Amino acid sequence: AQTVTQSQPEMSVQEAETVTLSCTYDTSESDYYLFWYKQPPSRQMILVIRQEAYKQQNATENRFSVNFQKAAKSFSLKISDSQLGDAAMYFCAYRSAGGATNKLIFGTGTLLAVQP
Amino acid sequence: GAVVSQHPSWVICKSGTSVKIECRSLDFQATTMFWYRQFPKQSLMLMATSNEGSKATYEQGVEKDKFLINHASLTLSTLTVTSAHPEDSSFYICSARVGGANTEAFFGQGTRLTVV
Numbered sequence: 001a002q003t004v005t006q007s008q009p010e011m012s013v014q015e016a017e018t019v020t021l022s023c024t025y026d027t028s029e030s031d032y033y034l035f036w037y038k039q040p041p042s043r044q045m046i047l048v049i050r051q052e053a054y055k056q057q058n059a060t061e062n063r064f065s066v067n068f069q070k071a072a073k074s075f076s077l078k079i080s081d082s083q084l085g086d087a088a089m090y091f092c093a094y095r096s097a098g099g100a101t102n103k104l105i106f107g108t109g110t111l112l113a114v115q116p
Numbered sequence: 117g118a119v120v121s122q123h124p125s126w127v128i129c130k131s132g133t134s135v136k137i138e139c140r141s142l143d144f145q146a147t148t149m150f151w152y153r154q155f156p157k158q159s160l161m162l163m164a165t166s167n168e169g170s171k172a173t174y175e176q177g178v179e180k181d182k183f184l185i186n187h188a189s190l191t192l193s194t195l196t197v198t199s200a201h202p203e204d205s206s207f208y209i210c211s212a213r214v215g216g217a218n219t220e221a222f223f224g225q226g227t228r229l230t231v232v
Contacts, residue, residue: 042225043154043207043209043225043226043228044223044225044226045160045209045211045223046223047220047222050220091159091160103150103162103165104150104160104162104211104221106159106160107159108158108159109157109158109159111157
């Protein structure tokens with residue numbers, strides 16, 4: 001079974017600085033997707049970024065980028081120029097590429113605080 | 117973009133009663149919907165996968181007779197918590213997939229259930 005581990009329960013960053021959130025996963029599959037979701041205080045889950053395992057190039061979305069190391073099974077999220085609105089719980093998630101259901105498997109989350 | 121709406125956003129019910137939560141895909145047809153439960157400061161736990169026109173697939177440890185899921189149309193899935201007890205108090209989130217197994221899933225805003 002696949003597992004997702006986020007070893008940082010809480011992180012803090014100064015506004016305008018850069019922060020990196022860690023995520024590791026375990027799988028025997030070769031084809032899969034990895035995601036970072038943001039859950040602000042409103043509790044609405046928002047997709048931040050997505051990475052296909054078959055792509056070597058790291059995904060980027062504006063101030064958000066990932067460092068995907070497939071061999072190491074590592075998938076970290078870098079937030080550049082942090083803003084107050086980035087404060088939220090961040091979840092790393094895994095999804096198989098094959099199969100009929102392809103459910104998301106979430107990590108335990110990292111609570112990010114942004115200091116003004 | 118794809119919008120998933122959950123109703124109600126919050127509900128308080130008496131112990132022993134049943135409560136129904138609706139999950140609607142507003143601008144797309146969702147053949148598959150997922151129901152999650154989230155305890156405070158914890159991750160999302162998948163309860164069941166709901167496919168339109170067929171029985172839901174429940175995760176191990178989830179009581180199917182207590183958490184009734186119905187996916188009667190391509191835009192609506194419902195979760196009914198039957199004979200609710202205080203320990204059922206939680207945050208329930210649904211997500212709906214836009215298309216096939218490898219397409220994106222979008223989340224509803226969640227429902228906070230409090231059983232008194």
